[in-house]
Amino acid sequence: MLDIKFIKENKEIVEAAIKNKNREVNLDELLTLSEQRKTLKQEIDDLNKKRNDAARARDIEAGTQLKREADILETEFAEVDKKFIAMMAKVPNIPSIDTPIAPDESGNKVIRQWGTIPEFNFKAVEHDELGRHLGIIDTDTAGVVSGSRFAYIKGDLALLQFALIQFCLNVLTNKEKLEEIAKKANLDINVSSFVPIIPPVFIKPAVQNRMARYMTPEEHYMFPNDDLMLIGSAEHTLGPIYMDKIIEEKDLPIRMLGYSTAFRREAGSHGKDTKGIIRQHQFDKLEMEVFSIPENSMQEQDFLVAIQEYVIQQLNIPYQVLLICTGDMGFPDYRQIDIEMWMPGQSNYRETHSADLTTSFQSRRLNTRVRRADGKIEPVHMNDATLVAIGRMLVAIIENYQNEDGSVRIPEVLQPYMGGKKVIVKQ
RNA sequence: GGAUGGAUGGCUGAGUGGUCUAAAGCAACAGUCUUGAAAACUGUCACCUGGGCAACUGGGUCGUGAGUUCGAAUCUCACUCCAUCCGCCA
Numbered sequence: 001m002l003d004i005k006f007i008k009e010n011k012e013i014v015e016a017a018i019k020n021k022n023r024e025v026n027l028d029e030l031l032t033l034s035e036q037r038k039t040l041k042q043e044i045d046d047l048n049k050k051r052n053d054a055a056r057a058r059d060i061e062a063g064t065q066l067k068r069e070a071d072i073l074e075t076e077f078a079e080v081d082k083k084f085i086a087m088m089a090k091v092p093n094i095p096s097i098d099t100p101i102a103p104d105e106s107g108n109k110v111i112r113q114w115g116t117i118p119e120f121n122f123k124a125v126e127h128d129e130l131g132r133h134l135g136i137i138d139t140d141t142a143g144v145v146s147g148s149r150f151a152y153i154k155g156d157l158a159l160l161q162f163a164l165i166q167f168c169l170n171v172l173t174n175k176e177k178l179e180e181i182a183k184k185a186n187l188d189i190n191v192s193s194f195v196p197i198i199p200p201v202f203i204k205p206a207v208q209n210r211m212a213r214y215m216t217p218e219e220h221y222m223f224p225n226d227d228l229m230l231i232g233s234a235e236h237t238l239g240p241i242y243m244d245k246i247i248e249e250k251d252l253p254i255r256m257l258g259y260s261t262a263f264r265r266e267a268g269s270h271g272k273d274t275k276g277i278i279r280q281h282q283f284d285k286l287e288m289e290v291f292s293i294p295e296n297s298m299q300e301q302d303f304l305v306a307i308q309e310y311v312i313q314q315l316n317i318p319y320q321v322l323l324i325c326t327g328d329m330g331f332p333d334y335r336q337i338d339i340e341m342w343m344p345g346q347s348n349y350r351e352t353h354s355a356d357l358t359t360s361f362q363s364r365r366l367n368t369r370v371r372r373a374d375g376k377i378e379p380v381h382m383n384d385a386t387l388v389a390i391g392r393m394l395v396a397i398i399e400n401y402q403n404e405d406g407s408v409r410i411p412e413v414l415q416p417y418m419g420g421k422k423v424i425v426k427q
Numbered sequence: 428g429g430a431u432g433g434a435u436g437g438c439u440g441a442g443u444g445g446u447c448u449a450a451a452g453c454a455a456c457a458g459u460c461u462u463g464a465a466a467a468c469u470g471u472c473a474c475c476u477g478g479g480c481a482a483c484u485g486g487g488u489c490g491u492g493a494g495u496u497c498g499a500a501u502c503u504c505a506c507u508c509c510a511u512c513c514g515c516c517a
Contacts, residue, residue, distance in 0.1 A: 042477065045486040052486090055445075055498040063497030204507090227507095246437090246474085367475095377474085 001212055001365040002091050004034055010094075017094040020101050020326035025090045033084045040077040047073065089212075093361040096298075096335040100325040107325035108338070114309065115318030117342055122404040126345030127395040128276030131157065133406045135427040137277060148274070149266060149281045153394070156424040160397065160410065161284065161390050163417035165259065168286050168311060168387055169196055172257045178307070185306035189299050194257040194288065199237040201260050202228045207240050212332045212358075212365040218267040234258030234287040235384040242291065242368040247380060249372050253292040253300060257387065260285065276395065278350070283391035290383040293370060294360065297381035298335070301357040304385035305337050308353050311388065314413045317400045318342035320349055334359040341396040352392045355385035398424075 007014050011027060018025050047070050054063040095101075100109045131137025136157035142150040153161065171177055172194040179191045204227060208220075213236075221230040231237055238258045247254070262285045266272075273279035288307070292300045305321065312319050324336035335357045340349035360379035363369070370380045401409040408424040415422060 038477080041486085045477065048486055051497080055496095058445080058497070060497045065497095067497070248437095369474095 001088055001361060002093065003364065004088065007031070007091065008034070013094055014091065017092060020095065021092045021329070021331070022103060022327050023090065023092050025087065030084070030087045030091070033080060033087060037077070037080045037084050040073060040080060044070065044073050044077060092331045093334050093358060095326050095329065095333070098323065099329065099335055100323060102325040103327040105325070105328040108328055109323045109325065110320050111323050113318070113320040114313065115316070115342070117318050118344060118400060120344065124344040124399065124402060126276065127399050130398050130402055130406060130408060131276065133426065134408065134424055136424065139276065149279060151277045151280065153277070155427045156418070156421070157394060157398070159418055160394060160414065163414040164388055164390060164393060165286065166417045167414055169257070171311065172196070172307070172387070181306050181310045182303055185302060187299050187303050187306065189296065189303055190253070192253070192255055194255045197238065197256050197258045199234050199258050199260055201231050201237070201263070203231050203237050205229050207243070208236055210243065210365045211236060211239050212362045213330070219265055221263050221265060230263035231260065232264050233262050234260040234285060235289055238287065238289040239362060239382065239384065240366055243366045246369045246371050246377060247291065249293060249370055252370060252380065253290055253296065256289045258287045258289060260287070277391045278395055280391055283389065285389045286387035288385045288387050291368070291380045292383070293372070294378070294381045297357055297359060297383060300383050301335060301337065301355055301385070304355050304383055305339075308339055308355065308385065308387065312339070312341065315397065315411045317396050330356055332356070332358040332361045334361070343396060343399050344402070345399040350392065352389055352396060353386040356383065358382050358384070
């Protein structure tokens, strides 16, 4: 949610943001509602003053009359307020100055590429074929037991998942390593180790709503009997940790690393990525979440991207970094940076990471604030970013590390976490 | 699932219809004293929102939402969460 004052004072900027993000909101109507709301509130306040005076004076007759008047005004206010809130929720965050303006993903800008695209002297195959051959991915049985877009991850691939997690935890809790990463990225920030968190995977819909993500119930698994839903990302339950709280400036930044399963209905993606485990209803993910003071939030995002890149470089897989354009970026995002990793089986880069800087857009709705050193209170800035979407990372690893005989080498940095094993062979 | 108790500011906690404009303590911050610190003393110290350059001032907030009343932290109803016990359970 944006600040109504900001909207009032920067109508053109907000209008452009709505247009560039392919949304529709009538700002004039919104501003009119805001004025109506304010006027009504003022009238109610004045009336309440009189009511308080009457109550103190024990003037029962005047009080009765004033109460009747107040009831009418309050009903009117409730209606206007409801419309106002609903409309405010439709206004997206404004994009950063460096965000490319374009209607769809074709406007995303590649800002850097890393690694050399591997040349195979045989025909590289896709992960589902490799996985089936090696007996480490079983979507057929999962299809029978649970339906499409589910899989059994087995044997060495299951071990590889835990190796990845362990490797990442070691990096993100190692302050010296993180300092190195920040320094290499030319970032002037106060580095601290991330707090590892295993968050709940269920969330109350009302809280999810306050994360100000523009989402439909079709995207999530809902449990109306229990007033709960499954999260689509650890971010959903990490973000509200400081809901309705004031954080002291000296305690920022707060950097968290969540590990959880993510659940997605993929309602709108029929026929897309139906093979293998690229697009699943259920996958595990390491997710970073950072709360910071406003003036540092862009650097924090750059830091998160630098960490993402470090991990991929350690795995030695080619990737490209994209600045996402207005038409493709998230509703609450001020700046979105994605990473696409090279998938030899598809001869294509595929999206594996996303880093969202939402500035104060989510925190305003969550009511998470910072008390600055000078005592002023303002919304904190929030960043969230994928560290590893494990399913897709496993895909990238086995496709990039495949051999002609269908076996798969294990990336060097992960070998210590796999008991020294170097190759996955048919099981 | 059953039973009982509870939710008040950063924390502890008093408050059972109108002097609550929420006691007191702790913590924090500032000052005095001190070479410095501690202690002591003095002061400040919740949040949202309207008006005002400001001093200041109006309204709202005692888990959430509705209700009763001229008047609600206090009474009623619903909900959420927490604690303890019983049952079940990894």
